[in-house]
């Protein structure tokens with residue numbers, strides 16, 4: 015990590031210093047900042063807050079919102095919740111794996127896309143729903159997926 | 168903003184806010200909840216603001232960005248006040264007309280009104296739309312009237328008056344007694360009596376105790392908690408503060424899943440505002456009662472919504488359930504008494520305190536009082552959030568509020584209770600919806616998911632879907648849950664692939680029993696419900712999969728084939744062009760044929776084949792006819808013959 019990165023991480027850690035039960039919140043912030051949780055960061059947290067690294071890894075691997083490997087430039091999340099399932103999200107996902115040539119949980123070799131599935135995004139009335147970089151796309155037919163993804167590279 | 172120090176000051180402030188507001192002044196309310204934002208509500212707001220500016224109406228018209236009134240499917244939802252005219256599916260391009268027609272000329276814009284899909288009648292006012300008319304919107308009704316980021320909006324509608332009443336006119340014991348008398352039951356799943364839980368927490372030994380809002384909303388397909396917290400966060404805060412006062416707690420948590428960024432944003436702003444105004448912090452409204460709230464984000468694990476798991480997560484550790492020989496109300500966060508209730512449960516509290524337990528028990532059935540918000544989704548005409556009195560029939564929810572099944576399809580089942588619930592068939596549609604009736608039918612109230620399924624849904628696939636979900640989400644701590652779910656999933660997967668065997672149904676029943684009886688938390692204990700209820704009501708469908716290798720709903724990929732009927736194919740080449748697998752052979756005047764080896768059964772050809780040809784067929788449980796020989800594929804068209 016560069017010193018600039020270390021100071022960015024330190025700033026996030028500063029926010030939580032001295033508080034109880036903050037590990038999950040802290041890791042969520044770091045995930046948001048860096049898009050993943052690198053090994054050096056886990057070491058840094060462990061050092062500064064006196065939390066065993068094993069605990070950090072256990073939390074980071076338990077939760078789907080955290081990633082221990084680098085994510086792609088664009089994060090594509092396809093909702094697999096019940097409402098979306100009933101309205102055809104499996105077929106949408108099939109189409110997207112076809113287009114991006116990666117499976118859920120994978121990142122494309124050139125790091126352009128990471129694909130994952132989520133359980134519900136709270137837009138169930140608009141199913142099937144997918145989110146690209148925080149932008150929600152509702153009522154997406156499999157045949158429209160390509161149109162949406164074309165706008166990202 | 169100086170702090171409000173007494174109920175009298177609060178009333179004065181409220182009068183001040185209300186007197187500055189002219190009820191006749193036109194107001195354009197635009198829903199900017201997550202659903203409408205997904206449909207471009209932000210662009211609608213920008214466009215309307217531009218139009219207002221263009222006409223120089225900045226001082227004459229208010230624009231309000233509100234929370235979700237539940238009709239997301241028809242978003243962006245726009246309501247014009249004071250006439251309460253409701254426009255649906257509003258696009259940015261409509262902004263000009265909305266300002267020039269609806270506001271300036273006071274004319275109704277016909278094309279943006281609700282049209283009843285069955286009668287084709289239009290509805291002008293929100294209260295005339297069947298979707299809303301048949302609801303009882305005590306909790307969610309204010310969402311379209313207020314800007315969730317404005318505490319003044321909440322105050323103008325009478326907000327925090329229940330808190331003032333509780334703190335100044337009632338003792339904590341009286342508040343507790345009122346909630347107990349209301350028979351309010353938890354809206355997060357189990358329907359546990361709220362008053363009883365509060366009393367248990369209040370009476371538990373120890374100094375510090377916590378009150379917690381469960382906004383993890385893990386049920387995939389339900390979004391009422393999102394709409395409440397995002398659209399009317401102060402109502403949840405007010406309930407929580409009142410509960411804290413009754414229980415004697417000075418610290419509260421709101422546990423929100425990080426998949427709800429807007430809810431997190433809005434509730435964080437609401438907490439800040441409430442602190443500024445003196446509804447949170449020290450000596451609230453001069454009563455001597457202190458209370459603070461922190462927001463804790465969940466990180467995407469269904470099981471973390473379970474009470475003991477959620478409390479472990481608040482401590483910063485992995486959110487897994489632990490044995491609850493002692494209730495979390497007695498020993499929860501950091502082993503201190505902790506009272507956890509669902510978002511909707513808390514939101515009911517201010518109403519009960521303001522209007523009284525007797526008013527509340529006047530709504531609902533013997534064992535279930537008040538209203539419940541359901542997330543009515545799936546194959547139904549009006550999808551969205553619907554708040555109805557307990558005791559309404561399923562039929563009324565699906566047909567009166569929901570407007571029935573779209574596309575002339577047949578209703579098959581409704582799934583309630585999320586992954587712990589079950590599927591209820593047509594013959595039970597007249598049953599009353601409440602905690603006990605749903606349980607009797609083999610399902611659950613759960614958090615209020617109501618997923619409507621039509622004839623195109625396969626019940627084996629639905630059961631498999633839920634078990635797949637649960638097998639991903641089981642924390643794996645107890646063997647019966649982890650292995651039981653995995654084994655049931657294996658059997659179901661085999662059945663859906665045509666590898667089902669005689670005796671599989673009985674095997675599922677046996678596995679279900681063990682999983683139910685020997686798991687630690689409710690995830691495992693209820694995991695078999697989706698399987699058991701579908702076997703109970705749709706056994707013949709299971710048998711068709713097992714014995715005839717047939718999926719009657721044409722869903723299970725391994726059991727279906729697509730086939731082009733040579734007598735109907737018009738060689739239009741539409742399917743051929745769209746087939747992603749390149750599995751269709753054909754040409755301009757050549758009947759098309761699907762190469763069954765190459766076909767991935769994506770269903771595209773079935774969908775795109777023009778309705779008037781209807782040449783693509785789905786086949787299940789019988790062999791695919793052999794492809795017609797090459798030489799017979801030429802279509803001799805009449806017009807061509809005449810040339």
Ligand SMILES: Cc1cc2nc3c(=O)[nH]c(=O)nc-3n(C[C@H](O)[C@H](O)[C@H](O)COP(=O)(O)O)c2cc1C
Nearest residue numbers: 353354355381383384385472473474508509512689
């Ligand atoms: C696996 C599992 C997941 C749960 N998820 C939620 C949830 O997302 N939201 C919720 O309010 N309750 C959830 N519950 C229920 C809670 O454990 C708890 O009963 C509830 O929050 C209590 O609030 P109530 O009495 O107001 O319903 C879940 C339970 C289990 C077993």
Ligand code: SF4
Nearest residue numbers: 643644645648688691
């Ligand atoms: S029943 Fe399942 S989810 Fe619950 S604690 Fe046991 S393994 Fe975990």
Ligand code: SF4
Nearest residue numbers: 746766767769770772
């Ligand atoms: S089902 Fe899909 S893959 Fe098979 S022929 Fe039709 S379009 Fe092609």
Ligand code: FES
Nearest residue numbers: 093095098135138
């Ligand atoms: S089920 Fe997909 S958004 Fe809720």
Ligand code: FES
Nearest residue numbers: 200202203235239
């Ligand atoms: S988000 Fe606008 S109606 Fe639900």
